[in-house]
Amino acid sequence: MDEFSLIERIAARTAARADIMLGIGDDCALLAPPAGQVLAVTADTLNAGVHFPLETPAFDIGWKTLAVNLSDLAAMGARPAWCTLALSLPDSDPVWLEAFADGLFALADAAGITLVGGDTTRGPLSLSVTAMGWVPATQALRRDGACAGDQVWVSGVPGEAALALALWQQGRLDVAAEQADPLLETLRQRLLRPSPRNALGLALRGIASAAIDVSDGLGADLGHVCQRSGLAAQLQLAALPVSPALARFAAGEQAWPLQTGGGDDYELCFSAPAAAHDRVLAAAASAGVAVHCIGRLQAGQGVHWQDPAGRPWLPPRRGYDHFASA
Amino acid sequence: MDEFSLIERIAARTAARADIMLGIGDDCALLAPPAGQVLAVTADTLNAGVHFPLETPAFDIGWKTLAVNLSDLAAMGARPAWCTLALSLPDSDPVWLEAFADGLFALADAAGITLVGGDTTRGPLSLSVTAMGWVPATQALRRDGACAGDQVWVSGVPGEAALALALWQQGRLDVAAEQADPLLETLRQRLLRPSPRNALGLALRGIASAAIDVSDGLGADLGHVCQRSGLAAQLQLAALPVSPALARFAAGEQAWPLQTGGGDDYELCFSAPAAAHDRVLAAAASAGVAVHCIGRLQAGQGVHWQDPAGRPWLPPRRGYDHFASA
Structure with a gap:
């Protein structure tokens, strides 16, 4: 399986969203912002052996890679929209990849977030997601908004x-x-x-x-x-x-x-x-x-x-x- | 140098932009979209020993990490705005990090793109950027727009x-x-x-x-x-x-x-x-x-x-x- 088959396999599983003008497959994705909201962006990485035990099942790695980023959108009160995935793999094992994608897309579909781009490279197993969502500016749940007595x-x-x-x-x-x-x-x-x-x-x-x-x-x-x-x-x-x-x-x-x-x-x-x-x-x-x-x-x-x-x-x-x- | 010092060191070097309501330091960055344009998003990874020789100077790694992503925005005709960085480092060498940041920010400042978030983790040297920019929908330089005779x-x-x-x-x-x-x-x-x-x-x-x-x-x-x-x-x-x-x-x-x-x-x-x-x-x-x-x-x-x-x-x-x- 070469890099392009890998990308096609992943792209074929992404859910549609009306605000995606152009998804995976060009130099950039093109995405339409909703009116009157601000873009919330977060990025988190999981490295094998550091953030999860090496023997973690591929499904769970896929799930957790997205979950930790969705959690940051949740903490900002932002509605999930799109994400990118940087996937470094030591080899291109189709069985592993299928199970990883099963986990990733099970959560993506449940949360209403769509993968719009990314990169697959050869390297030690590492997964970086950047997740994007939207929130009305005045309703964002920032860390600096707490008051004495709360x-x-x-x-x-x-x-x-x-x-x-x-x-x-x-x-x-x-x-x-x-x-x-x-x-x-x-x-x-x-x-x-x-x-x-x-x-x-x-x-x-x-x-x-x-x-x-x-x-x-x-x-x-x-x-x-x-x-x-x-x-x-x-x-x-x-x-x-x-x-x-x-x-x-x-x-x-x-x-x-x-x-x-x-x-x-x-x-x-x-x-x-x-x-x-x-x-x-x-x-x-x-x-x-x-x-x-x-x-x-x-x-x-x-x-x-x-x-x-x-x-x-x-x-x-x-x-x-x-x-x-x- | 612990993870939080690392993040603070990097955050202190980011350039201001009027459209950044909240930058590095919360669960998400909060970013204001310009009117009437679509968001262009791209993600590229560089792994040590795969995408650059192991002996590459840190400044050049920082520069190139951002350059390959800016290049994708260029190919879409999108104006660079913001980026995230997932940085996996085998150790936290302040001298290496300073030189890496010099290279990254030299290009970021020249291109008018601001780092708004990311993650620093321990692992084999790997750098993933997700870059965001804006383009009027009808002017995006897609791959599918060419005509016979062009x-x-x-x-x-x-x-x-x-x-x-x-x-x-x-x-x-x-x-x-x-x-x-x-x-x-x-x-x-x-x-x-x-x-x-x-x-x-x-x-x-x-x-x-x-x-x-x-x-x-x-x-x-x-x-x-x-x-x-x-x-x-x-x-x-x-x-x-x-x-x-x-x-x-x-x-x-x-x-x-x-x-x-x-x-x-x-x-x-x-x-x-x-x-x-x-x-x-x-x-x-x-x-x-x-x-x-x-x-x-x-x-x-x-x-x-x-x-x-x-x-x-x-x-x-x-x-x-x-x-x-x-």
């Missing part, structure tokens, strides 16, 4: 992806174990097929004051909102949601480092005025996602946790940093 | 980049040799710091009927225009420009494979009605780029070359294919 919310169950990775690294997340235990299968999906919260991001337009997606750990990511908004966060460990999987494999205090510092959840952490409490719950219900209020913002700086007894609690380590030497 | 043009001197690569691989393009011989220095620049033809692409709006950039070899790239426009190309080898460097290192017939099949030139190959001949020359003059009429398009298919005696000439091999097994 409540802090998080969607889903932060910590499950990190728990899944830990179990995988301990050899406890293989196919045989999953078949015997649906809880393990659920966990594995949380790590390998995260559900970007685009419906929630859209529903929070005009309600949330700031938002970020949880990719490096809840505390670290919320820290960016605090820093950009010039505020401190006071958070309650007891308010963090606990799923059956967390309760079983990391009960009580054991779960705190996962919940506050585990990466790869791709949930949304956002702030909203206390007066909007019920509107937040209604928005989450309309998006079909559970959300929990975990604390509030106030003057100051940093992210501060309280344990169930009201004592300060310091997380054992910071979020994941690809270039940290420690 | 003249075929090419900018610059195709073949020089391939000549430079061949000399480099023979060890004849080192620094000492270049200092002794300005012709070698010129050749090296042609390979490592290609000048994307954005001014020419803009000047050809409303004049050219179709365009493509020459990255895989003149014949192979023009073949895509022929295929998309449903036409054949009849080209004259004698009409191809010959530079002093080509004349010295690949005289006469020796140059033909380089001129017709050499990659990496990032010149524009385009078609225009014969009646627009003088307007093409005026557009090229306004853009400060030499162009040559090398043949014409007619009914049929494929790209056909004639030697100076009027006999058919078959190129020895096709353009570069990253996944070809031969």
Whole structure:
């Protein structure tokens, strides 16, 4: 399979959109912007062995490559439109590529985003997506919009992806174990097929004051909102949601480092005025996602946790940093 | 240097644009589209050891990473606006990064394109850019717009980049040799710091009927225009420009494979009605780029070359294919 067959194979699977005047196959794609909105653009890369274990199934790699970028559009409240894919492959294995495309397009079609260009090259397995979407300028969920007194919310169950990775690294997340235990299968999906919260991001337009997606750990990511908004966060460990999987494999205090510092959840952490409490719950219900209020913002700086007894609690380590030497 | 210092270092060097509402530092950049135009999007990757020799200076890698993407915007007649960069680095060497950024921003500032986002990850050296620009829908230089009877043009001197690569691989393009011989220095620049033809692409709006950039070899790239426009190309080898460097290192017939099949030139190959001949020359003059009429398009298919005696000439091999097994 040469480069052009590869491109044709991928191009043939892209969904149509009325705003695509010219898709894959020319020097550029040509795309018609909607009226009265601004373009939201984000780019994220996954490298084999760094961002996912080498033995990750191709379907899941395809899914996750797009999911991490859709998650950034969700965190901005932008409606997904188009994306490009830079795909570096060590060889051109049609079976691998088919499964990768199955995963990528399963999520692309569900999210309403269409691949409009990219590049396939020979090299170590690496996947870079640039995703584009649209949002009315005044409704974008920026990091710098939070106010003192706002409540802090998080969607889903932060910590499950990190728990899944830990179990995988301990050899406890293989196919045989999953078949015997649906809880393990659920966990594995949380790590390998995260559900970007685009419906929630859209529903929070005009309600949330700031938002970020949880990719490096809840505390670290919320820290960016605090820093950009010039505020401190006071958070309650007891308010963090606990799923059956967390309760079983990391009960009580054991779960705190996962919940506050585990990466790869791709949930949304956002702030909203206390007066909007019920509107937040209604928005989450309309998006079909559970959300929990975990604390509030106030003057100051940093992210501060309280344990169930009201004592300060310091997380054992910071979020994941690809270039940290420690 | 951790990931966040890396990002801050890069973000600090980006040029301002009035249409950037929010640049690097949030989940997405927020960008205001101009009225009445369509978004042109392209993505290209360079991998170390595949798309450039491992010993390529960091400045040149930065320059070329952006140049190959600007070249695609040029070939669509789109005005450059914004780009994202996915940067995978084996380590975080500040000296290397500074030189890389020098090269990237030297060209970005000259071309008026601003970096608005991206991702830095640990991995084998790989650089993926997605570039965005704007063009009035009816003036985009698509590949499928050529007509029978149109003249075929090419900018610059195709073949020089391939000549430079061949000399480099023979060890004849080192620094000492270049200092002794300005012709070698010129050749090296042609390979490592290609000048994307954005001014020419803009000047050809409303004049050219179709365009493509020459990255895989003149014949192979023009073949895509022929295929998309449903036409054949009849080209004259004698009409191809010959530079002093080509004349010295690949005289006469020796140059033909380089001129017709050499990659990496990032010149524009385009078609225009014969009646627009003088307007093409005026557009090229306004853009400060030499162009040559090398043949014409007619009914049929494929790209056909004639030697100076009027006999058919078959190129020895096709353009570069990253996944070809031969």
